[in-house]
Structures are given as structure tokens and as C-alpha cells.
Amino acid sequence: MLMIQKFLTLIVFFLTWQLTAKANFSYDANCTDAYKAILDLRMNDARSLIQKEKQQNPQNGIIILLENYVDYFSLLASENKADYERLKDLRSARLSALEGNDSNSPFYLYAQAEIYLQWSFLKAKFGDYVSSGFDAKKANGLLHDNEEKYPGFVPDQISLALVNVVFGSIPASFKSVTRFLGMSGNAQAGVKKLEELKADLPKTKFAFYNSEVIFFICTIDINVLHNNNDYPRLISMLNEMGSSSLLKTYVQGLIASKTAHNDDVITYLEARPRTGDYVKVPSINYMLGCAKLCRLNNETPTPLYDFINEYRGINYIKDAYLKLGYFYLLQNDQGKYEYFVRQVKTKGYTIDSKDQQALWEANDTKPDLDLLKARFYFDGGYYGKALAQLANKDESDFKLLRDKIECCYRLGRIYDKTGKYGDAILNYQKAIRLGSSTKYYFAANAALSIGKIYEDKKDFKRAGDYYNQALNIHGHQYQTDIDNDAKAGLKRIGQ
Template sequence: MAIAHPFFLCLLLSSPVAATSVFNQTVSRAYSETIKLRISNGRTIIRQELQANPTNAAAMLVENQQDFLTLAVEQNPKRFGALLKAQENRLEQLASSEERSAWSDFALAEIRLQVALSKLLQDQKLAAAWDLRQAYLQYLSNARRYPNFLPNKKSLGALQVLIGSVPDSYKFFLNIIGMKGDIKTGMANLHTASSRENPFQEEAKLMYGLILHLVDQDRQQDAATMVYTLATEKPDNLLFSFVALHILKKNKQSDLAHTLDKRRPTGNAYISFPYLHHMAADLYLYKGDFENSIRENKVFLQQHKGAHYIKAAHYKLYLASWLNQQQQQAIYHRNLIRQVGKSVVEEDSYAQRYTEQQIEPNRHLLLARLQSDGGYYREALAVLQQMKLNNRMEQEVIAEYYYRKARIWHGLDEPTQAKQHYEQAILACENSTLYFAPNAALQLGYLYQQAHQIELARHYFMKALSYKGHAYKNSIDGKAKLALQTL
């Protein structure tokens, strides 16, 4: 890569300064507490090291991670300014340091990435994009300077995969600004960092499982098992429990997720994590335990300081109340969806769109959807068997009926029945912008991919991309394009 300014040439030719940064025992203990989300304990320990050695980049990195995790978990807008300013001060201190070592350069990249993610959490997209680019280029530089430094492979690998999975329409822009991803290379870097001993090995394992679940449809169960094992081996690690809960929930393994949620670590030593209550509310909702679902989402709303997932929580409170025959409460929460929070994350956007439709749900379809989302396929199928179609039903109801049945048969590993019902869902959506058709095409692509019928898989992924104007255009297109890359 061309050197952008003579300053960098001077830097490269200058005499190296003796490295003072080291990931010593004190830093290791502070990092261990931090990654468990026992942030207060971690802060106490890392201050000891920074008082003794204020230029130790490894210690500065752990201190920065404490600020970043606090911001990401709490999402408290009142603390954002101070936490971001502290991160930027560390970044400036590292950038102006004369030390050039594996730890100082890695800390520079890692803190830059955490600054970018912090800004993204506050919807500062342009500023976040600039910092993300700078972080990525620093990781690449580190890889050339210190090819055997395993912590750098962890973060570089994750970025390579995520950038490599960006839809084609954005890749031209990424290439212009010097960010070229590569899923295969990225996964290899992550695997190396997660399989060989280094201070960040367990964090690399966590990231490897999370990204494997995201990019490889065929290995989602492997990813779930990997992260669940990590969480059970480290029962005092709240971050590991959270990621395992997220993946198990996505994998529709609700009973296992519910068990893990009951066993997750608690206590005053851990940072407040209200979103876990929102996740638990979903697990109860899937199971049909509406009272506990309502209770958990109310706890979430009482404790959460951020603007995200507020609409989603009220939407789930509406569903649980409506299904529990509490009509007045259901109306109250439905009316609040429009008035509170932001429509940035997908859950909130879905809740907002739902209120705009002004349609009361079909009880059979709603129950079947929730049970299917939780992995309770037999129960969901039994509910749909009670529903009789007729010509007076709206197109959306008929389309969703076939789509839900397809997803249930898919979950029960009955591909013939699943394919038949996905095709019926596509036909039922004809001349509409209902998202059931593109999603059905996407799922058919996955089924044919698993059956090694590559041309049919390609046909259906392309078909999923061909639909215009539906509610999940970006999400479905992204998944279809990623699947086409894996072909």
C-alpha cells in the first residue's frame, strides 16, 4: 500500500523505541474480570498497573475495553459523552507515543475499532465509518509487522469476514477506501487465534462461534454448541452467557437457552445488563408463559436507559397481553409503540411497521409463529392444523399460513413438505410485496444447498433477490448474497 504522507516514511525510518507495553499478570487479571463483565473489579485492578506504568498500551487497551463494554451494555445516553471522550483521549495518547511494538500497535487498532463501534451505537455512521477504516488499515499493518501476533488475528479475522459478507452494491465503495474483505481468510485468522494459546484465546473462540453462526448456514448447530460449551465451562462469565443465549435463541433452542438463562451469573459485581430481561421475555413468550414474559419486559423497560428495543418491548408486551386475554393492557402497549424509542434496529422497525398496519392478529398464526420461533414445532403444527383456509380470507393470511407451515416442516427436518409449502407461499404472495415470498425463496435456496443441488440453490437465492419493495429487502438480500458467495 502506498505511503500517504512523508511523516509515515520518517516514522518507518526512525530508530525504534524500547517497548514498555506488556500483558503482565496484573493486566491479565484485569482483563479476566472485564471480559466477565465484572467491570468495577477490572477497573480497580487496571488502575494499579496504570499508576505503576501509565504508558503500558496493553493496560490502556483493557481500560478502554471497560469503557466500551459499559457503553455497549448499558447504552446510557447520559454517559456516552464521557465514555467516548475517554476512549478518544487514549487513542490520541497511543497515536502520539514513540513506542512501536506488537502491543502498542494492536492497542491502537483495537481502541480505534472500539471508538468506531461506540459511535455506531449512537448512530454516528459517518464518523464511525472513518474510524473503522483507520482501525482496519492498522490491523493490516500489524499483520505485516507482527505476522505471528495472535491477538491481531482475532480482530482482523472478524473484520475480514464481516467486510467480505457485505452486499455487492457496497463493495465498490469499500474497495475505493481500501477495505477488502475475505470470508475464507478471515475465518482462518479467527480459527488460528481461537485454537492457539494467547491472552485473547477465549474471546477469539467466542467471536469465531458468533461469526460462524452468522455466515455458515450449514454449521449453525456447530456454532451454537461451541459457544454454549464455552459458557458452561466459564459459568462466571456473563458475556459468554449472553452470546450463548443469543445464538441458542437464534437457533430456536429455547429450552436450552431458558436453562442457561436461569443459571447465568448474577450479583452486584456484574454490570447492569437489562437487555437480558428482554431476551428472557421472548423465551417465555415462545413457551406460552405470558405472565412471566410480561414481567421480564417490564423489568427491562424499568432498567434500560437506551433508546433501542423500547418499541420491540412494547410490541412483545402487546402480544403477550393480547394472547393472555388482557385487552386493555394490549391496547395500551400497542399505542405506546409509536410514541417511544427509535426505529433503528430491526426489532424496533418491525414493531413500528406493525402498528401502522392497524390489523388485529390471527390467533392461530400468531401462536404458531411464536412457537416455531422457539423451536416448539410440534405444538406449532398442532395449532395450524386447527386453522381452516377459505376463499374469504385475506391474501396475507393465506400466504402466512403456507409460510409458517413451511418453516415448521423445515424445522422438523421434513424437506419435501417444507419445499411444497414454501412454493405454495410464493404462489400465494403473487402480485404483492409480502415478505413471505422472498423469504420462502431464500429458505428454498438453503434447502437445495444442503442437498448439494447447487444450480437450484443458486436459482432460489437469485429469486429471493428479485423481489422489490418488501419489508425485509436489506436483510433478505444480504443473506441471499452471502449464500451465493458460499456457493
């Protein structure tokens, strides 16, 4: 009898130990260090730390989440379509593995939601939009369920804010999808929540999330809200990220390029960490090559070659070839210009609007050199040089209608950026008058730009008139992008 009792006691102890080992979500030292390595894009270090945790605490559910983080940031960095196809089936296996973990932990539903959310972003990036929407909806449901069980759980709040941004920033032309999914959001409210969470993070045990929250705030501010005057604030925020972070370098370059701080783009990206510990980020070479081209100082945009050679994704290939062609055109090397223009026509894809535009230009008449130089100077934020390139010129100095329209448009853009709004509006209006019935985007974007000027002046009546004028110009380049921006403008002013 005593032997039976001892045996039963051992069985109970063993089962209890198993349950305890299974019921485990722990962001211990290994996991926290692995997470930080992932946010630095040091994936080899991250994998080593995850393997160490597997040996020491194999039932820790955070391991599964971190493995998904590795794939998520690796795919964001590489944009490798083949890797995406190879890895996407791991989503279901990881979700199944998480379901067997501790259902009484606040990480239980959160970790599942985070995997759904990360794959939603990846699916959207690689064009699987319907599946992306369903994953986002599933993530949202799990996050709200978790919020009811564990109010104020910080990781949950971060992801809920992201969902709010995602569904609040879907272009007007895709609103039918959000209605079908029964989802809605508010991008401004989502960003405000992220900023509140960032301020509170140091007071919590989740302070290590700071870099990820900064990444979200900065990329949303630039890519979604288009706040191009936030450069100093965002750069200051990024300085909180570690000096060893390649992700920090990438975002610094992105923000500088989107806000026309061209010399800073080059400074940031050339100082990036380059050891084999980091995952490759081909888009850094794309940004760097474009930035060097904008300086127009005869510096060969070698990084564009590197981008083309190492990139295995689907975006910006045509644009990179076109930029190389324009570099050689400005060097008076007609042979190389024609070679790269031929590559634009045969290489890459036309999913992104930049690549669509590159193909349009490759099939069009060769650009006017003064206008091309003014365009690159403008894109780099060298507004004085851009204006000097068009000094004493107006539309009558050009033969092609395309170039007449572009001259007015470029002058409008330069005056707009330098605060000479009266001159900007006059030149924009000329571009609209000359170009409304053409395929070029200049007229529609000129109308959109005048709308923004009047919106900033709180003259919402005129702003609405010009946003509607932009919408009424059809059949031009960047049609979807400009229409979406005009609709967003009308929404902002309540029309």
C-alpha cells in the first residue's frame, strides 16, 4: 500500500511538473536579448539566443513568438519573394503550438494575435491582400478578447494601436474591403496611442519594447500620415535606439529621404553597421544610390548596381535601372543610357507606382536635361539649385507639351517648398491648364498641391475645390495615389 502511495505521489509530481513546464510565457534574459538583437537586425545573434532558450526552457511560448519575429523582420528587410513563399506556412504551425501553452497568461492570446498581425503585414507587402485582411481581422479579435481579460496589458495596447492605424489609413478605393471585413480605424488616434505608450514604457517591465514602438511611430508618421515637417522630432526619437541597430540606420535614411534631407541620407546610410552579423537590407542601397544621384556631382550611384545585384524582391527594380540610365544621360553617355532604358522595359515588375512610372518614362521621349536636373535637385531638397537650373525659363522655352507642363509644375513645386505660395499657385494653375487632358501626372498633382496650400491656410472651400479638381482629372500617371490623397484631403476638411 505504501509503495502504491509513493508511486501515485510520483505520478502527481511528474504531471504537475509537466504542467508547470508547459504553462510558461517568460521574457527572461535570453528572450529579451534575442528580441533586442532582432530589433537591431542582428539575426544570427538572435537565433543563437533563441536556441539557448530552447535548451534551457523548451516550453517557453515566447520562443515561438520570437521565431516569428525573426522571419517577420528578415522578410521586411530582404523583401525576398521566394523566402516569403517558403516561410509563410510556418504561421499555422506556430499558432497551433501556441494553443497548447498557458491559456491563463496575458501572452497567450497576445502571442497568437501578434503572429496573425505580423503575417497580415507581410501578406500585404507581398500582394496577398485578401488573406492579409482576414489575418488582421483575426488579430484584432484576439487583441480585444485579451484586452477584456487583461486591461492595460502593454504589448496588447501596442498592437491594438497598430490595428487602428492600419484600418484607419486604408485608401478610399479599398474601403469596400474594410466594410466587408467589418473593420474600421483611425490612424491619427492610433499614432497618438503609440506615443502615449512610448512615454509610459520606462515605467513598466516592457521598456525593452521602446525600439519597436519608435520604429512604428516613425514609419507611420512618414509613410502613412506624410508629416514631412517632423524630421527633427523623429530623428531625435530615433537617437534613443542603440548605435548598433541597423534598423535605426534604415529608418534614419528613410525619414531623411522622405523629407528631402539628402546629405543626411548619405551620412546615415554610409555609416551603417556592415558586419556579417546583420541581415542584408537591399533597400538601403536603393535609397543611397538615389540620394547620390540627387547631388548631381558626378558621383557614380554604385549602390544602385549593388541593389540590382542582391535584391530578390519585386519593387523598385525598374526605377533603379531608370535612375542608372538618367545618370549616364547626364554624363552624355548615350550608349549606356539606352542600355539601361532597355533594362527598364524587360526587368522587374509594375506593382509599385514608382516602377509603373519608370516604365512610362522609359517608353516616352528622352527627358529635357534642365528639367531632369531640376527634378533631382528638388528631390534632394536642394531648392536653390533646382530654381537656378530653371532660371529665366518658362513654358515657352520648351518644344514638347510634356516639357511645357513639367516646367510649370517644377517651378510650382520649388516655390511651394520655399514658402512662395503665390508664385507656386500661379505655376500650378498653368500646369493644370496645359496638362489636364494629358496622361502626365503633373496637372492632377498640381491641383492636389494647391488644395494642400489652401488647407494649410484654413481656406477649406478653395481646398475642397482643388481636391475635387484633382479627382476630376482622369487617365494619368499615379492615378490611384493622387486620387487617394485627394479623397483623404476632402475627409480631413469635412467634405
